[in-house]
Amino acid sequence: MTLIRTVAATAAITALATSSFGQTARDIRGASPYVTIEQEPSPRLIVDPPLAEGLSQGVFWAQYRVENLHIASVFGEGALQASPRLGHLHIIVDDLPWWWADASDNNTVDIAGFPPGPHKVTIALVDANHNLIPGQVTTVPFVIPDSAPAPHVHPVN
Numbered sequence: 001m002t003l004i005r006t007v008a009a010t011a012a013i014t015a016l017a018t019s020s021f022g023q024t025a026r027d028i029r030g031a032s033p034y035v036t037i038e039q040e041p042s043p044r045l046i047v048d049p050p051l052a053e054g055l056s057q058g059v060f061w062a063q064y065r066v067e068n069l070h071i072a073s074v075f076g077e078g079a080l081q082a083s084p085r086l087g088h089l090h091i092i093v094d095d096l097p098w099w100w101a102d103a104s105d106n107n108t109v110d111i112a113g114f115p116p117g118p119h120k121v122t123i124a125l126v127d128a129n130h131n132l133i134p135g136q137v138t139t140v141p142f143v144i145p146d147s148a149p150a151p152h153v154h155p156v157n
Contacts, residue, residue: 030068036083043069043085045125047109047138058148060111060121062140064089069125069133071105079128087133092122101130113151114144 031037044067054061069085079086088103093111102109109123118141125136 030070031084033084040083040085041068043067043087043125043133043136045089045123045133045136045138047123047140050121050140050142054110055142055144056148058112058114058116058144058151060114060119060140060142061108062121062123063108064123065107066105066125071103073103075103075128075130077129082128086128087126088128090124090126090130090132092124094119095122099124101126114148115151116144116146116148118143 026032046065046067048063051061051063066087069087070082071088072086073088074082074086075088088101089109090099091102091109091111092099109121111121120139120141122137122139124138125133127133
């Protein structure tokens, strides 16, 4: 009976290890930066809903990830030839006429100081020359509760 249990346990561990560790480094991390990627798949932006813990404080925290594009602070026409592709995010708050570029790839957009009420943040995936990647714009609506603390205002010198 002990031999049967040992064999069964070994088989279960082997199956778990094979499914968990069967992926290659390339499967998880993507292509090597040393080889040009032929027929690169289209870039994709995935944005989660904002974290409730932030909204209660007047802060927008939304995690994101990007597929088939490397976010880096490399800009300009020459960077468009890089493989794997390079790009960054453009972020717009409440349809204001300005945006900012985020090339940090830190996995979370962090914007503080929202007053209570409805807001939205638009996150766009762009190439290294600031051109929008078609279909890769996400608008995230959210509401800051009335119970959120008043935004901190920094004095201007």
